[in-house]
Every structure is written in C-alpha cells, then in structure tokens.
Amino acid sequence: MKRLSIRARLTLWYTGILAATLILLGGASYGLLMRGLWQDADATLEGIAKSVAQAASGRPAGLIPPGMDELLRRFFGPSFADRFYQFLDPRGQLDPRLPRFGEEPLHISPNALKNAAEGYATFETVSSGGRFPVRVLTFPVMQDGQIVNVLQVGMSLEGLYMARQHFLWTLAALVPLAVVLAGGGGWLLARRALRPVDQITRTARRIGAEDLARRLEGAEVDDELGRLARTLNEMLARLEAAFAQVRRFSADASHELKTPLTVLKGEIEVALRSPRDTGEYQRVLGSVLEEVESMARLVEDLLLLSRAEAGALRFESTPVELDRLVEDVAKEGEILAREQQVRVTIQTLEPLIVHGDGPRLKQLLRNLVDNGVKYTPPGGQVTLALHTATGFSAGAGSGPRHGSTATPQHAVIAVRDTGIGIPPEALPRIFDRFYRVDPSRSRESRSAGLGLCIAKTIAEAHGGRILVQSTPGAGSAFTLSLPLSA
Ligand code: ADP
Numbered sequence: 001m002k003r004l005s006i007r008a009r010l011t012l013w014y015t016g017i018l019a020a021t022l023i024l025l026g027g028a029s030y031g032l033l034m035r036g037l038w039q040d041a042d043a044t045l046e047g048i049a050k051s052v053a054q055a056a057s058g059r060p061a062g063l064i065p066p067g068m069d070e071l072l073r074r075f076f077g078p079s080f081a082d083r084f085y086q087f088l089d090p091r092g093q094l095d096p097r098l099p100r101f102g103e104e105p106l107h108i109s110p111n112a113l114k115n116a117a118e119g120y121a122t123f124e125t126v127s128s129g130g131r132f133p134v135r136v137l138t139f140p141v142m143q144d145g146q147i148v149n150v151l152q153v154g155m156s157l158e159g160l161y162m163a164r165q166h167f168l169w170t171l172a173a174l175v176p177l178a179v180v181l182a183g184g185g186g187w188l189l190a191r192r193a194l195r196p197v198d199q200i201t202r203t204a205r206r207i208g209a210e211d212l213a214r215r216l217e218g219a220e221v222d223d224e225l226g227r228l229a230r231t232l233n234e235m236l237a238r239l240e241a242a243f244a245q246v247r248r249f250s251a252d253a254s255h256e257l258k259t260p261l262t263v264l265k266g267e268i269e270v271a272l273r274s275p276r277d278t279g280e281y282q283r284v285l286g287s288v289l290e291e292v293e294s295m296a297r298l299v300e301d302l303l304l305l306s307r308a309e310a311g312a313l314r315f316e317s318t319p320v321e322l323d324r325l326v327e328d329v330a331k332e333g334e335i336l337a338r339e340q341q342v343r344v345t346i347q348t349l350e351p352l353i354v355h356g357d358g359p360r361l362k363q364l365l366r367n368l369v370d371n372g373v374k375y376t377p378p379g380g381q382v383t384l385a386l387h388t389a390t391g392f393s394a395g396a397g398s399g400p401r402h403g404s405t406a407t408p409q410h411a412v413i414a415v416r417d418t419g420i421g422i423p424p425e426a427l428p429r430i431f432d433r434f435y436r437v438d439p440s441r442s443r444e445s446r447s448a449g450l451g452l453c454i455a456k457t458i459a460e461a462h463g464g465r466i467l468v469q470s471t472p473g474a475g476s477a478f479t480l481s482l483p484l485s486a
Contacts, residue, residue, distance in 0.1 A: 007190040014190075015183040022178060026171045033167055037160045041135050042123055048085075049121070049139035049153045087141075088150040092116070098149065106152060112138035116150045125157070132158040196225045204232065212240035245309075252434045253302050256448050260295045264288060301450045305433060308457045315357040315461050319485060322352045322411055325362055326386045333369040333382065341378035344369065347385040352411045355485045356462045364458040367451040368415040368466075368478045374447070375476070376419030385414045388484065410464075410481045421472035430468065431456045455480075 004012070086106065087098035092113040112122040121139045128134040136154040140147045196218050207214050215236060219229040271284040307313045326349060333344040354361075372382035389412045422430060426437045434449040452466075459466050463483045470476035 007187065007194055010190040011183055011186045014186040015179055018182045019175070019179045022175045026175060030164075030167060030171070034164060037163055041155065041157065041160060042137070045123070045135060045137040045153050045155060046121070046139075049137050049151055052085075052151055052153075053139060053141045084155075085151065085153045088152065090117075090147045090150065092150055106134075106136065106154065108138060108150065108152065112136075113150070116140040117147065119147070128156070130156070132156050132161050196229075200225070200229055200232065207236065209243060212236055212243055249302075249306070249433070256298055256434070257295060260291050260298075264291050267291075298448050298450070301448070301454055304454060305450070305457060308461065313457075313461060315360060315458075317355050318358065319353050320356050320358045320361055322354055322361075322386055322413065322482075323349050325358065325365060326384055326413060329362060329365045329369050330384050332366065333373055336370065337373045337382065340373060340376070342373050342376045343381040344373065345381060345383050347383050348387050349385075350387050352386060352388065353485050354411055354462070354482045356482070357458075360458045361462070361482075364455045364480065365413060365415070367455045368480070371451060371478075372415050372417035372419065372476070376417045380418040380475075382415065382417045385412075385416075387412055389481065409484045411484050413480045413482075414477060415480075416475060416477040418475040421474055421476055422468070422470040423472050424470075427468060427470065431466070 003009075084106070086094070088108060089095045089098070092108045106126070108116075109122075109124060109126075112124060115122045116138055117140075119140055119142060121137060124136045124138070125133050126136055134154045134156050136152055139151045139153065141149040141151050199218070200216050203214070203216050215233045216229040218226055219233050220226065221229075267284055267287055271281065276284075304313070326346065330344050330346050337344045369382060369384070376382060388409050390409055422437060426435075429435045430437065431452045432449075433453045435453075436447065436449040456466055459480055459482070465481050467479045467481070468476060469479075
C-alpha cells in the first residue's frame, strides 16, 4: 500500500485540526451572537411596552394618552416601517378608537390572550406573510389590578436575520480561506523542516561500499535530524571499519597462502621435470604434505577468527581438567623442544576444573608453549604453572599490570620462557592478526602470526584474559586467567 508522504500527512493533520477548531469556534460564536440578538430584540420590545403601559396607567380604561402615537414613533426610530404596535381591548378585540400602527392588524393568539388576562406578557415569533418573521410582545396594561388594554408591540426580524446571514457568509468565506492559507503555510513549513531528511536520503543513496569514508552533513546540529545524521555517521564509521578489516583480512590471507602455494608449485614442477626414483618422489610428496598441512592449519585458523569476528563462534561447555591439559601440552612441547635443546618443565600444578571447550583450550595453551619454545635459544627453558588467583588483572596484551578487581577465583596458567623477549614497542601488537615482530625469522619457522590472536579469541570466548610481560633478551611470561567453575 502506498502511503502518503510525511509532508502530506503533516499538512493534512495540521489543516484538519485547524478546520475543526475554526468550525467549533464559529459554531460557538454563532450561538452566542444569536442569543444576544434575540435578547436584544426582546429587550427592545419589552422596554417600549413598559413605557407605554406606564404612560397609560392612571387614565380611564381604554383611553390612551395623547401624544402616545408620537412617543411610539420616536421609540421605533427610523426603521418604523417594519415595526408595528396596536392596542386591543381587554378581550383582545381591535377597537377603532384605540391607536394602532402597522400595515395589517395582527390577530392575537389564544395563548397570548390567556397570559395577558392573567397579567403576564408573552413573546412570540409569527410569520407575517413577508420575507421575514415578526417578533411580537403581547403585554397587559393594568390599572388597579385590572386589565384595561392589551398592548401588542412587534418588530420584523429582518435585522436579526440579515445579521445572521452576514455572519454565516463571513464564516463561510473566512474559514475555507484560513484553512487554505494555513494548509499552504503548513506544506511549506513541513517541506522546509523535512528538507534535511531528503538531503540525508540523497547522500545515503550515493554512499556505496566503495566510498564509506563519506559522511552525512548536518550531524553537528543538535536536533532530531542532527541526531539521525550522527547515528547514521556512526553506523557508517562502523561499516567502514568492518569493510577495511575484511579487506585487510582477505589481503593478508591471500598473501599468507601465496607463499606456501608458490613453494608447492616449485617443488612439484621440479619433481616433474625429469623421471625420479621412488625415494625422491616420497621425499617430495612428504614435503608437499607438510606444506598442505600447514596451509590447512592456516585456513582453519582463519576460519576460526572470522567466525569469532562474526559472533558465530560456538564453543562447547564441558568440565575441563586444567591440570591434565597442562600436562598434555607440556609433554607435546617437550618433544618439539628437544630438537631445539630447550627444556619444558611444570612448576606448580593445582587440580583445577573450568567449564569450556577442551580442544580449544588445549590449542590456546599449545600456541603459548610453542611460542615459548620457538623464541627461546638452545639451552633455555619454558616453565608452566597452574594455580588459582583471586581477582582479574585487567587488559589483555601489553603494558603494566592494572589494579585487579576482587572477583571470584580464577585459574591462572603461566607460561614463562627464558627466550629472546619482545621489544616494548611490539608488545601492544603481538595479539594482532598476522603480526610478527620479526617477519623474516617467522617465515623460516612457518608462523603466520595468528597464534596469539587465536589464543586471545579463545580466552575471551571463555570469559578469560591473557596478559604478557616481557624483557628483551631475558624472556617473556604469558599469563592466562580463566574463571573457575562454581
Ligand atoms: P607466530 O605464528 O609468528 O608465532 P603469534 O601470534 O603466536 O605468531 O605471535 C606473534 C609474534 O609475537 C611472533 O611473531 C613473535 O614475534 C612474538 N612472540 C610471541 N610469543 C613470543 C615469545 N614467547 N617470545 C618472544 N616473542 C614472542
């Protein structure tokens, strides 16, 4: 369903409310005006009737004082023509001796006559046969408690009707005019107010994946639209960062895969160049397999990281005996270390259980121990320790230890080596993806710079942290804290 634009809806609402208000106001004014006019007409008639009755009092019944005619004419004023009066005898009959003025004699209604006989005045609206009805007051003229005459004073309601018509015409002309003017004004105002929205829409439409650096204008204004622009700009900034990360990621990934692929291609080409004996083929295939395995590991690591980044990393949560895990990894590390004449030993080992993904935690610890062995020269050693600690040292990565907050007990696994250490300026970056302090050295050892990044991701997914302290030339200490199972 196609909806009206906000501008049209705003204008319609605005105009509708204004029209309703004007109509209500007009109706109320009309009611008040009509009431005033009727009251005025009746008051005029009553005033005249009372003066005449007063002038007639004290005179013999049926006798109207001389000059009364003149008095009445003066009362009725210039518009005398549409007014009339007549005196009737107490029975309501016309008496030629009594003064009257007006075109047609008026017949008194039985109700008015009855009221007059009881001493009450009666107001009536009667149609005169002319264009406008006539308002008539029937008034008893009393003397000594006796009714002597019945006085009828009447005036045409033309003035009142004309005033009413005037008023209605004015209303009928002014209300639509006001509504049209207000509607036009409202439309212009709405357009003005919504112009920034149109601008935001246009700019937003122009922003594609390629120019995410673009920002919407008007974000500095502190109003609803400014806030909208700011929110969208923040979203764009996040998108830009995400896109940049994706781009960097794929560039790095392809770069990392390119090297082993080139090596593979070279080895295979050389092997195919001429016929070889079985032993030679076996050697080449063994080397190829090694290369393929290293690539598979890399791809797996990349997958894990991209899943973690997308928030799609699902870990199992089963009880993991950390002491056994540390022993296993130490044993594996020893085999690797023996070749390099590095010793791997366990210092302390408390039996501790955490909840988590056993194989992933093993991968984490293996990365730390492998690094320790890899970056320790022959004769050095790598030590492992597992114990509990209260509190949590804030901030994975580098830098001085921050004050720890008192939290429930944690399991701490420390991996210390007497290796080459990490320069202070590199410390903040070693947990970054693909970061290597010395890329040339790492190329030999086939390290992609993903180990610590993965370790950190796994630790954080378990609610844990990794901390590092290092002295170049003296060695490094990586401390992993994991919340203990209740
Ligand atoms: P890599 O696969 O290169 O070891 P990591 O992410 O595991 O990648 O480590 C990143 C970088 O941090 C390494 O290239 C290395 O320069 C440095 N590093 C990691 N652990 C140690 C350590 N125990 N001693 C010295 N340097 C280390």
